[in-house]
Amino acid sequence: MQDLRLLVIADDPLARAGLAALLAAQPGCQVVGQAASDVDWPAEIDTARPDVVVWDFGWTPESGINRLADLRDSLPPVLALLPEHDSAANEAAQAWRAGASGLLPRIADPLTITAAAQSLAQGLIALDRDAAAELLQPASPEQANDTLVETLTPREIEVLQLLAEGMTNRAIAQRLEISEHTVKFHVNAILGKLGAQSRTDAVVRATRLGVILL
Helix, strand or coil, X not given: CCCEEEEEEECCHHHHHHHHHHHHCCCCEEEEEEECCCCCHHHHHHHHCCCEEEEECCCCCHHHHHHHHHHHHHCCCXXXXXXXXXXXXXXXXXXXXXXXXXXXXXXXXXXXXXXXXHHHHCCCCEECHHHHHHHHCCCCHHHHHHHHHHHCCHHHHHHHHHHHCCCCHHHHHHHHCCCHHHHHHHXXXXXXXXXXXXXXXXXXXXHHHCCCCC
């Protein structure tokens, strides 16, 4: 059986090196690369050929979640390691919507991380018990609007605000310094989450929910 090939992403160099060392010490695991989230590491995907990206989002995951949403179509399965604090449930939902295939707390031990990564490499998802309970429980009617707002990623809310300003996909791409393809992906995700039939409908619904201001 071939080793599980892992690419480790973390902005903190000490956390990145430590996580890479712990995973490399696990039987059947090979760390094929490591990088910070804000560098052009996706270019390494073709050469490193990782089976799974293990991404430590640190203590402030927002920028990393936005980065994941922008890159999701070009990445292998992503295992997100998230902090445990008051906003954990919201951040787990955002990471899930941004494209993570697995969610674990940052304090997870190497054996648990390896087992989750193996599941992702086989086409499965991996959620720790708390994340599963939060993401899979049915929402009550009273919670529906709040849950909807929480599942919109920060980047999607940013795109929504620019849609409200009447900007085209090309203009949004230039403003946010992302591709038009990525903007189109965000717009489609927004329409789906809001149950909207058009960009205008999405803006109207988001305004009523208090997500954006006109």
